Amino acid sequence: MHKMMGRILLFILLMSAITLPFSDTSAKTTTVYKVPIQNEVEKGLYAFLQRSFAEAEEAGAEAIFLVIDTPGGFTDAAGKIATLMDDTELKIIAYIDNRALSAGAFLALHADEIYMAPSGTMGAAQVIDSAGNAADVKADSAWRAAMVSAAKSSKRDPEYALAMADPNIDLRAYRAGVGELLTLTADDALEVKYSEGTVASFNELLKETGFENAQVISTNETISESIARLITHPIVVPILLSIAGLGLVLELYSPGFGVPGTMAIASLVLFFYGHLVAGLAGYEALILFVIGVGLVIAEIFLPFGIAGAVGALAIIGSIIMAGGNPMHMAISVLIAIAIAVTGMVIIMKFFGKKLHLLNKVVLMDSTDTELGYVSNVNRVELLGREAKTSTPLRPAGTVELDGERIDVVSEGSYIDRGKNVTIVKVEGSRIVVRELEKKGENE
CATH class of the missing domain: 2.40.50.140 (Nucleic acid-binding proteins)
Known part of the structure; x- marks a missing residue:
């Protein structure tokens, strides 16, 4: 009897030893994604975050950790990213390891939880225009409302979010008197419940949130996404278009096809490439651009100038379509046209034949009878x-x-x-x- 019981116990132990490894390997490993938000918040950032969120959802991740260090950025880009954050079903935890200012604070408020490094700051979210001044009343009012809505959506006191965007709110207890924007330190944010805790490192954050044993998958921008972020920056876009415009104007005065035309084509290719990668432009914009170029070329063989005019309008329309924000792109196109025309006038008026290098690019010499030129052979x-x-x-x-x-x-x-x-x-x-x-x- 005792021998029988011993054999049964030995069999149970043996089976347990055999099945234990299989039960361990079959257990599901918890996965979280670590996604950085760095530098300025602009349109190109959206494409990177969209890809990262999609990868996290496909991998069955439990949470997404947004590591934020940004001075802010553009409100239209921040609005698209905030919508992306709201639409995902995964838990989003924001970790401000340095600063989340302006649009960065807005994005942090759309996270389910916020944690801060001891030296982290959050706030200063007033809308600033391209000249560095406070935006107009309409834009400022819309942004303040967005900040308040973001705070309410995460069940936080909206007064502090409003004070981040409105200098007329008096919060002297947090060093924000009338005329000053509110910027919360880590201690301030914890006190007013704008953060769930202060942690010194990302590993400490994992322990604090219960993911210390989770597999952490870090995502980084691809080369294409980095290029797209640079090219779609609102400051870079007018520069690219200006180079394209000036190159095309110079090419009109050049014999054959040379450096100006190559620069113009390269600038336009970069423009459309960046906006396609960033998800701002569709292929319909590219097709319209190709049609416009075809009409301009056809103008060489057709009379009346109608094809050229329609082609130019198609090219401008395709550029505006590719930008995502028609108003901003229209302004960029006008800036590019003004710079191209001004640059051409300066080059032709003040430099002329003095630039020997330019003489190889632009045909400066005139052919008149005073210099001995005639249209036919003088017999x-x-x-x-x-x-x-x-x-x-x-x-x-x-x-x-x-x-x-x-x-x-x-x-x-x-x-x-x-x-x-x-x-x-x-x-x-x-x-x-x-x-x-x-x-x-x-x-």
């Missing part, structure tokens, strides 16, 4: 030669000289066919003849 060897009219001269017609037919004009009088004439003047293509007098006519 001075014909002066004094006699010929016979092949057609009547009224006063233009044709004469024959040594078997060659030559277009001529008389001095003004009518000369019949078959008359002998002498060539009295040659001015380029204009050859003047006079009828020979018959012997004895004036005797």
